[in-house]
Amino acid sequence: MEGTLPPLLQETGVPLHEYREIVRLLGREPNRLELYLFKVMWSEHCSYKNSRPLLRLLPKDGPAVLQGPGENAGVVDIGEGWAVAFKIESHNHPSAVEPVQGAATGVGGIIRDIMAMGARPIALLNSLRFGKLEGPEGNRTRFLVRGVVEGIAHYGNAIGVPTVGGEVYFHPDYQDNPLVNAMCVGLLRADELRRSRASLGRPVYYVGSKTGRDGIGGAAFASEELSEESESKRPSVQVGDPFMGKLTLEVTLEAIRQDLVEGVQDMGAAGLTSSLSEMAHKSGLGLELNLDLVPKREAGMNPLELMLSESQERMVLVPRAGREQDLEALAARYGLDAVPVAHTIAEPVFRVVAGGQTVAEVPTHALAEAPTYVREGRENPAIAAARAHDLSPLPLPQNLEETLLRLLASPNLCSRAPIFERYDHQVGTNTVLVPGKGDAAILRVKGTRRGIAVKVDANPRYSKLAPRLGAMHALAEAARNVSVVGARPLAYTDGLNCGNPETPEGYFELSETILGLAEASKALGLPVVSGNVSLYNEGPSYRIPPTPMVGVVGLLENLERRAEMGFRKAGELVVLVGSPEGHLSASEYLWVVHGQEAGSPPPLELAQEARAQAAIRELIEQVWVQTAHDVAEGGLAVALAEMCLPYGLGATLEVRSPARPDALLFGEAPSRILFTVEPARLQQAVRALEQRGLPHQILGQVGGDRLTLLLPKTRLEWRVAALRKAWATPLREVLP
Amino acid sequence: MKVAVIQFPGSNCDQDTLWALRLVGLKAEPVWHTERSLEGFQAAILPGGFSYGDYLRAGALAKFSPVMEAVRRLASGGYPVVGICNGFQVLTEAGLLPGALLANTNLHFTCKDVYLRVERTDLPHTTGYRPHQVLKMPIAHGEGRYYADAETLERLEQNRQVVFRYAPAPEEAEEGYNPNGSLHDIAGIVNEQGNVLGLMPHPERAVEGVLGSEDGLPFFVSLKQALEGIA
Numbered sequence: 001m002e003g004t005l006p007p008l009l010q011e012t013g014v015p016l017h018e019y020r021e022i023v024r025l026l027g028r029e030p031n032r033l034e035l036y037l038f039k040v041m042w043s044e045h046c047s048y049k050n051s052r053p054l055l056r057l058l059p060k061d062g063p064a065v066l067q068g069p070g071e072n073a074g075v076v077d078i079g080e081g082w083a084v085a086f087k088i089e090s091h092n093h094p095s096a097v098e099p100v101q102g103a104a105t106g107v108g109g110i111i112r113d114i115m116a117m118g119a120r121p122i123a124l125l126n127s128l129r130f131g132k133l134e135g136p137e138g139n140r141t142r143f144l145v146r147g148v149v150e151g152i153a154h155y156g157n158a159i160g161v162p163t164v165g166g167e168v169y170f171h172p173d174y175q176d177n178p179l180v181n182a183m184c185v186g187l188l189r190a191d192e193l194r195r196s197r198a199s200l201g202r203p204v205y206y207v208g209s210k211t212g213r214d215g216i217g218g219a220a221f222a223s224e225e226l227s228e229e230s231e232s233k234r235p236s237v238q239v240g241d242p243f244m245g246k247l248t249l250e251v252t253l254e255a256i257r258q259d260l261v262e263g264v265q266d267m268g269a270a271g272l273t274s275s276l277s278e279m280a281h282k283s284g285l286g287l288e289l290n291l292d293l294v295p296k297r298e299a300g301m302n303p304l305e306l307m308l309s310e311s312q313e314r315m316v317l318v319p320r321a322g323r324e325q326d327l328e329a330l331a332a333r334y335g336l337d338a339v340p341v342a343h344t345i346a347e348p349v350f351r352v353v354a355g356g357q358t359v360a361e362v363p364t365h366a367l368a369e370a371p372t373y374v375r376e377g378r379e380n381p382a383i384a385a386a387r388a389h390d391l392s393p394l395p396l397p398q399n400l401e402e403t404l405l406r407l408l409a410s411p412n413l414c415s416r417a418p419i420f421e422r423y424d425h426q427v428g429t430n431t432v433l434v435p436g437k438g439d440a441a442i443l444r445v446k447g448t449r450r451g452i453a454v455k456v457d458a459n460p461r462y463s464k465l466a467p468r469l470g471a472m473h474a475l476a477e478a479a480r481n482v483s484v485v486g487a488r489p490l491a492y493t494d495g496l497n498c499g500n501p502e503t504p505e506g507y508f509e510l511s512e513t514i515l516g517l518a519e520a521s522k523a524l525g526l527p528v529v530s531g532n533v534s535l536y537n538e539g540p541s542y543r544i545p546p547t548p549m550v551g552v553v554g555l556l557e558n559l560e561r562r563a564e565m566g567f568r569k570a571g572e573l574v575v576l577v578g579s580p581e582g583h584l585s586a587s588e589y590l591w592v593v594h595g596q597e598a599g600s601p602p603p604l605e606l607a608q609e610a611r612a613q614a615a616i617r618e619l620i621e622q623v624w625v626q627t628a629h630d631v632a633e634g635g636l637a638v639a640l641a642e643m644c645l646p647y648g649l650g651a652t653l654e655v656r657s658p659a660r661p662d663a664l665l666f667g668e669a670p671s672r673i674l675f676t677v678e679p680a681r682l683q684q685a686v687r688a689l690e691q692r693g694l695p696h697q698i699l700g701q702v703g704g705d706r707l708t709l710l711l712p713k714t715r716l717e718w719r720v721a722a723l724r725k726a727w728a729t730p731l732r733e734v735l736p
Numbered sequence: 737m738k739v740a741v742i743q744f745p746g747s748n749c750d751q752d753t754l755w756a757l758r759l760v761g762l763k764a765e766p767v768w769h770t771e772r773s774l775e776g777f778q779a780a781i782l783p784g785g786f787s788y789g790d791y792l793r794a795g796a797l798a799k800f801s802p803v804m805e806a807v808r809r810l811a812s813g814g815y816p817v818v819g820i821c822n823g824f825q826v827l828t829e830a831g832l833l834p835g836a837l838l839a840n841t842n843l844h845f846t847c848k849d850v851y852l853r854v855e856r857t858d859l860p861h862t863t864g865y866r867p868h869q870v871l872k873m874p875i876a877h878g879e880g881r882y883y884a885d886a887e888t889l890e891r892l893e894q895n896r897q898v899v900f901r902y903a904p905a906p907e908e909a910e911e912g913y914n915p916n917g918s919l920h921d922i923a924g925i926v927n928e929q930g931n932v933l934g935l936m937p938h939p940e941r942a943v944e945g946v947l948g949s950e951d952g953l954p955f956f957v958s959l960k961q962a963l964e965g966i967a
Contacts, residue, residue, distance in 0.1 A: 150844075153844070153845050157786070157845055157847075157876070157878075158746070158748075158786040158789065158790070159748070160748025160749070160785060160786075241789070242786070242789065243745070243746050243786065243788065243789025243791070244789075246745070246746055246748065246786075247745055247746075333768075334745065335745070417848075420847075421846055421847055421848050422844055422845050422846065422847070423845075423847060424845070424847045424876045425847055426847065426874055426876065426938070426941050426947070427748055427749060427752065427784075427876065427941075428751075428752065429752040429755060429756075429940065429941050429943075429944075429947055431947070432946050432947065434948070444946060446755070559946065735844075736842065
């Protein structure tokens with residue numbers, strides 16, 4: 001069949017059945033420009049055509065939700081008239097080809113989404129996945145890590161939004177396809193919330209950088225598999241300019257503060273095409289765009305290039321009637337272009353005019369409503385076999401003290417300071433819990449006692465071996481991290497990174513991931529308010545593990561009542577919520593020490609998870625607990641070591657259980673939290689756990705410069721300085 | 737008495753600086769870089785950030801802003817002028833302070849807490865500190881390595897123009913405390929007259945316990961007392 005495709009279909013890559021649908025919607029053949037408009041608007045990145053039917057399964061409503069999915073970002077109410085806008089977005093394919101600019105523009109793009117809601121961005125987080133650091137592939141991984149970190153730092157530091165948190169994970173399945181997801185959180189007055197809307201007959205202003213030939217067709221590029229030819233798609237990668245970003249940010253927010261605008265829209269993926277046609281569609285109107293008026297960086301750009309350019313730092317603002325001059329003056333003060341390139345019309349069409357001629361005219365709903373697909377999924381049998389693998393003959397390590405040092409020095413558990421020290425994490429003077437100090441970042445809301453906690457998380461090993469359960473773990477753990485600093489989780493944003501949905505295995509992993517998120521959302525009472533899908537993270541010889549990067553935002557009503565993770569007070573007692581015995585299957589220990597990736601992720605009792613989170617929040621709220629930490633990858637021993645590191649204070653602890661020592665030390669299980677409490681408060685704290693039916697053990701006491709662990713048959717001891725040495729250095733080698 | 741916080745395009749610590757000034761009870765207003773007069777202001781702070789994107793060289797373009805002539809006049813009148821981080825870079829580029837700030841020896845942006853020793857407590861910016869007090873304060877810069885020729889360094893030391901020096905944390909190792917390779921461990925200097933001061937660390941980020949340090953607070957309190965003296 002392929003040989004008989006019309007040349008235009010070969011050129012655009014629009015499949016024949018979609019082309020027929022386009023002809024049906026138009027009632028005629030599209031011209032070349034129109035076909036390209038459909039190509040980008042019907043890409044997965046813009047249309048969610050493979051994921052939309054599945055995403056409908058996620059709960060989207062909750063008492064705090066002011067704006068759910070479908071706008072530039074989600075918004076939740078945090079009280080006293082304040083609200084928080086947040087969203088996560090992927091920039092995977094650009095970062096694979098050109099890591100510095102790919103990551104930088106990922107940051108710039110998500111910042112624009114937040115400011116389009118009328119919010120001042122106050123925090124950035126990022127979730128990164130790379131391949132192996134070891135062996136011959138390590139060189140490329142280092143190149144990518146350095147580039148991505150440089151790009152994030154370049155943009156975030158200069159625009160003045162602190163990067164307060166994130167996570168990075170190394171796994172061979174990301175070797176050819178790194179993941180770069182950026183999350184932004186913004187603060188707004190609830191009554192200044194803006195949406196992508198315009199009323200009839202309004203001029204639509206283009207504000208910000210001029211349009212150039214960069215990033216042409218980026219959204220479509222993001223919705224294809226990476227290949228050898230990807231290198232030649234470097235021009236599809238956008239170029240970021242945080243200085244222009246900062247000016248655009250200030251103009252947009254000032255315009256909203258002065259109430260000059262009725263509607264705001266980021267010009268991001270698919271540039272003019274997507275931002276203007278979607279705004280018109282959401283407003284139930286049409287729109288006429290005059291390309292002659294678009295500010296251009298270079299002469300001779302044709303309509304196709306202008307419509308597909310993804311030049312950065314551009315916004316769409318719709319002024320209120322009579323405030324056009326004020327908007328233009330405001331932009332001029334910052335030296336920015338502000339041009340009424342379009343106006344809304346009653347006829348629901350998206351019309352593009354150039355040189356006095358109509359060069360494209362299509363119904364707005366046709367562009368906005370791509371066909372959706374429900375496919376047949378099938379699990380890769382090799383993964384089912386790995387999950388069922390028998391781990392009972394696993395040998396015990398000879399030296400458990402050395403094993404802990406080895407885990408602390410492994411790429412997924414070692415210190416992240418070499419990365420986060422390159423990010424300005426304090427600009428804005430709101431960062432209360434800086435990276436490395438707690439399980440989630442905390443930002444205060446100036447002028448109130450309130451704070452918000454944010455965390456993004458995903459465990460690709462869990463998701464690889466059991467996509468549904470892995471997604472449940474991702475949400476549970478991100479919410480746990482937010483709870484452990486004392487905040488009540490309000491809602492989340494999800495960055496779903498998966499393989500090709502057109503293959504049965506890719507579709508299976510996508511659908512299972514969303515089903516897992518839906519189940520955990522319902523059980524934990526957490527709605528999703530925004531998100532992003534990045535599919536096609538797959539090539540001829542690989543497919544990434546499904547990677548649902550879940551970003552949870554929580555509220556602290558009283559900032560004074562919070563917890564961080566480091567032991568600070570000698571004499572405090574250490575309590576473990578949950579069982580001391582973890583699972584070795586799918587654990588980081590199994591991978592690092594035994595070189596295996598097998599078995600099922602640990603079971604997750606969502607009801608118990610919710611109770612454990614509520615309990616730790618209550619203990620912090622009562623001011624009985626100021627130190628708490630989630631027991632995650634690496635198990636109990638790694639979690640305890642992590643609590644010794646921030647302040648160099650050790651502890652002497654006893655773990656009573658008949659289980660294998662490696663399962664006690666390094667086994668993983670959800671719903672486990674370590675906290676410290678003064679002896680005088682122990683009884684009250686324990687009662688709160690008993691009331692909720694939570695298993696717990698009092699492990700011992702904080703103090704000294706060593707971590708001592710007494711197991712039924714062994715005594716293990718580490719100097720905190722030795723733990724620090726093992727943990728602090730490995731990533732310095734990558735990022736000196 | 738009122739403090740001007742100069743806003744260049746790309747400044748991003750302007751609001752934080754205003755917050756800190758107002759926290760100690762000073763009147764402070766933002767002043768856009770196109771202003772030609774600082775009439776009514778008794779002090780000016782050039783805040784941190786990336787003025788004009790810092791694409792050419794940190795601070796290299798901001799010195800041409802119209803407001804810089806007014807800053808110069810304020811300085812020559814003996815009023816306190818402070819440059820924090822990018823503001824320090826602008827002051828050296830503008831020739832209001834000697835020397836230059838080069839790329840950190842690690843060649844990348846570094847954001848972390850450092851320790852500083854206060855070398856002068858007789859300046860309008862530092863009367864609130866004890867002599868040789870060691871302060872905890874964050875840095876956040878890629879170009880903070882103070883450099884000057886030997887003769888200038890000699891003069892700075894002789895005139896006691898080094899105000900803040902990177903120092904080891906209390907009870908910590910004696911090595912590795914200089915975060916950027918600054919000559920003579922210089923974190924902040926003052927002009928000969930003692931009114932124009934530049935420093936790379938961010939005192940405005942260390943004004944409340946909730947932010948991890950209050951060691952920047954005396955900096956702004958000192959300024960307030962000095963300005964009350966002027967008024």
